[in-house]
Amino acid sequence: MKQLLEGNHAVSMGVLRSRVQVIPAYPITPQTHISELLAQFTSDGTMDARYIKVESEHSAMAACIGAATAGARTFTATSSQGLALMHEMLHWAAGGRLPIVMACVNRTLGSPWNIWNDQSDSMAQRDAGWLQFYCENNQDCVDSVLLAYAVTERVYTPAMIILDAFILSHTTEPVDVPDEKQADSFLPKLVNPHAIDLGTPRAFSPVVAPDHFTEVKYRQFDAARRALSVIDEEHKKFADIFGREYQSVEAYHTEDAEVVIAACGAVCGTIRAAVDRLREKNIPAGMLKIRTFRPFPVNLIRSALSGAKALFVLDKSVTPGLGGPLAQEMRAALYDTDTHPRIVGAVAGLGGRDITVDLVAEAVEDISKMKDIPEPLFLGLKQEADKS
Amino acid sequence: MTTPRTTAAGERSDLFITPGHLACPGCGATLAMQWVLSVLGKDTVLGLPACCFSIISGAFPHTPMNVNLVHTAFETGAALATGLKAGLEATGRGDAHVVSWVGDGGTFDIGLQALSGAAERNEDIIYVCYDNEAYMNTGNQRSSATPRFARTTTSPTGETMHKKDIMAIMAAHGIPYAAGASISHPDDLIAKVERAKDIRGTRFLHILVACPTGWRMPSDMTITAARLAVESGIFPLIEIEDGERTTVNYLPEEKIPVSEYLAVQGRFSGISEDDIADLQRWVDEKWERLLKTADVAGP
Numbered sequence: 001m002k003q004l005l006e007g008n009h010a011v012s013m014g015v016l017r018s019r020v021q022v023i024p025a026y027p028i029t030p031q032t033h034i035s036e037l038l039a040q041f042t043s044d045g046t047m048d049a050r051y052i053k054v055e056s057e058h059s060a061m062a063a064c065i066g067a068a069t070a071g072a073r074t075f076t077a078t079s080s081q082g083l084a085l086m087h088e089m090l091h092w093a094a095g096g097r098l099p100i101v102m103a104c105v106n107r108t109l110g111s112p113w114n115i116w117n118d119q120s121d122s123m124a125q126r127d128a129g130w131l132q133f134y135c136e137n138n139q140d141c142v143d144s145v146l147l148a149y150a151v152t153e154r155v156y157t158p159a160m161i162i163l164d165a166f167i168l169s170h171t172t173e174p175v176d177v178p179d180e181k182q183a184d185s186f187l188p189k190l191v192n193p194h195a196i197d198l199g200t201p202r203a204f205s206p207v208v209a210p211d212h213f214t215e216v217k218y219r220q221f222d223a224a225r226r227a228l229s230v231i232d233e234e235h236k237k238f239a240d241i242f243g244r245e246y247q248s249v250e251a252y253h254t255e256d257a258e259v260v261i262a263a264c265g266a267v268c269g270t271i272r273a274a275v276d277r278l279r280e281k282n283i284p285a286g287m288l289k290i291r292t293f294r295p296f297p298v299n300l301i302r303s304a305l306s307g308a309k310a311l312f313v314l315d316k317s318v319t320p321g322l323g324g325p326l327a328q329e330m331r332a333a334l335y336d337t338d339t340h341p342r343i344v345g346a347v348a349g350l351g352g353r354d355i356t357v358d359l360v361a362e363a364v365e366d367i368s369k370m371k372d373i374p375e376p377l378f379l380g381l382k383q384e385a386d387k388s
Numbered sequence: 389m390t391t392p393r394t395t396a397a398g399e400r401s402d403l404f405i406t407p408g409h410l411a412c413p414g415c416g417a418t419l420a421m422q423w424v425l426s427v428l429g430k431d432t433v434l435g436l437p438a439c440c441f442s443i444i445s446g447a448f449p450h451t452p453m454n455v456n457l458v459h460t461a462f463e464t465g466a467a468l469a470t471g472l473k474a475g476l477e478a479t480g481r482g483d484a485h486v487v488s489w490v491g492d493g494g495t496f497d498i499g500l501q502a503l504s505g506a507a508e509r510n511e512d513i514i515y516v517c518y519d520n521e522a523y524m525n526t527g528n529q530r531s532s533a534t535p536r537f538a539r540t541t542t543s544p545t546g547e548t549m550h551k552k553d554i555m556a557i558m559a560a561h562g563i564p565y566a567a568g569a570s571i572s573h574p575d576d577l578i579a580k581v582e583r584a585k586d587i588r589g590t591r592f593l594h595i596l597v598a599c600p601t602g603w604r605m606p607s608d609m610t611i612t613a614a615r616l617a618v619e620s621g622i623f624p625l626i627e628i629e630d631g632e633r634t635t636v637n638y639l640p641e642e643k644i645p646v647s648e649y650l651a652v653q654g655r656f657s658g659i660s661e662d663d664i665a666d667l668q669r670w671v672d673e674k675w676e677r678l679l680k681t682a683d684v685a686g687p
Contacts, residue, residue, distance in 0.1 A: 021479075022474045056501065058463065062468045074475070
């Protein structure tokens with residue numbers, strides 16, 4: 001049955017349907033609605049779970065690690081500074097091969113203070129060893145929680161589902177919340193054979209010396225790489241049960257596209273409209289939505305872009321001294337192909353600035369006329385920025 | 389495999405930390421671990437942030453511990469234990485004891501926030517601070533548990549601050565049970581673990597573990613030094629229930645001068661007579677304040 005839900009509450013409903021057992025959480029805008037609804041569910045008996053009111057995000061992730069090591073299905077949610085504070089423990093969770101799911105509501109990082117949306121927070125954690133799934137709409141938000149558990153509990157690599165602040169988190173859309181029976185058939189009870197067994201004393205995450213460390217890290221790497229086919233299998237299983245299809249890389253009009261716009265997250269909705277507008281002007285444009293950012297689906301991206309002459313990568317974060325992270329990943333993925341397209345890295349939407357259909361369509365039109373395109377190209381940059 | 393052993397009380401128990409561990413000779417922390425686990429038993433899960441025991445407990449694929457041991461980052465002792473307990477409860481094993489085993493750096497300094505959070509929530513954990521009074525694992529740097537005038541690598545001319553009163557901080561949280569114990573008084577230590585075992589909520593055990601390496605003394609002086617700490621009153625053996633009722637469990641017939649405690653340790657070498665007098669005043673004032681507010685346990 002469809003309900004009107006904001007993206008945050010869609011995540012909470014996904015957590016409810018996933019029958020999560022332990023939820024350590026700490027408030028931060030714009031994530032708070034997720035944990036508030038879960039606090040309500042655990043208080044009124046809707047949900048049989050322990051909600052732990054920890055004193056920081058760092059402790060939230062540490063408590064997740066404890067609960068997951070004990071074998072419980074575990075969830076937390078955060079944003080921005082909270083995710084940055086967790087950084088140390090993100091690596092610990094990933095190295096410990098713990099099947100934790102976390103929602104990251106994308107908000108920029110200070111300084112200066114800004115509570116609005118961009119993808120700086122999650123992109124900064126792209127090397128932490130977590131799977132990353134970027135949601136485009138609120139249906140995606142609820143479904144991604146179930147999908148993330150299904151995947152992480154097979155590959156023992158923690159998973160982050162990522163939704164854009166306010167654009168999804170605080171915006172209401174009709175959402176089909178999976179019913180309990182279907183959810184249970186898709187996501188059975190967690191039985192983690194690597195969890196604590198009181199009868200078998202073991203040391204978890206002990207000192208591992210140089211003679212074994214590389215092999216431990218290789219296994220972690222291999223699990224993240226193998227996750228791509230597991231994600232694909234779970235997408236198919238999900239489609240069979242719920243009738244909704246997801247793909248790690250989703251193409252829109254790329255078959256005959258000469259210029260393809262690539263991005264992650266809710267901005268893909270805007271880009272679809274920009275593609276339509278460009279096509280009305282006889283510019284053969286297309287879009288590539290990168291839903292699975294970790295593991296990075298290199299082969300899927302290569303085959304989807306085999307015909308494109310130009311690739312316009314839209315990043316909602318920027319690495320000072322280099323450019324947009326997605327643009328760098330796309331360049332690396334396409335370097336070894338025969339027909340690799342010309343790649344323009346654009347940065348937009350920082351700190352909550354609106355990315356409009358016009359902004360994207362005009363930028364794509366402009367690049368064919370521009371000779372020296374700066375890397376990255378800041379869209380809509382005001383002249384005042386030059387006066388340093 | 390567990391190896392039978394005999395406790396001070398003459399009862400057989402299991403050996404929970406086996407020979408082959410990597411502690412320094414004369415390590416007081418391993419004694420504390422053995423006593424605590426001898427009471428709590430095998431259905432105990434240890435949460436272990438960075439501390440001496442991260443190393444003592446050995447490198448993969450070996451472990452000397454006969455209980456489950458979960459390593460974690462430095463500042464997360466109490467937060468990890470919170471999650472472990474919640475996870476064990478969620479998986480039908482809520483009766484297992486969850487012990488946070490944390491050094492003084494991880495308790496007094498970097499982990500104090502997480503400890504305060506867990507204590508305020510009254511998490512059902514036993515938090516043991518084994519206190520060797522400096523960052524010994526990294527080569528003896530001062531912590532806020534280091535006593536005044538002790539020389540460490542980062543207080544080479546003597547520590548300038550007095551030791552932080554962690555027991556008062558924990559008592560202020562109103563937790564059901566907090567106790568100070570010493571490896572020199574195992575019957576008192578065991579009795580306190582027995583009490584802690586039967587209480588629900590956050591239980592805090594502050595155990596003084598003398599450290600020959602860091603305190604710069606021969607490895608056969610561990611028990612002596614720990615005993616002198618108690619006899620001099622610089623480390624009183626106490627219990628605080630619900631943050632209110634304080635009991636002194638051991639009253640020296642006559643407090644020995646703190647100088648006798650300092651004299652057996654190289655870390656106080658070169659301390660001036662004025663500084664000894666200063667430390668003695670500090671100890672005496674604290675001791676008098678303690679006796680004013682506390683009950684004294686009967687013999």
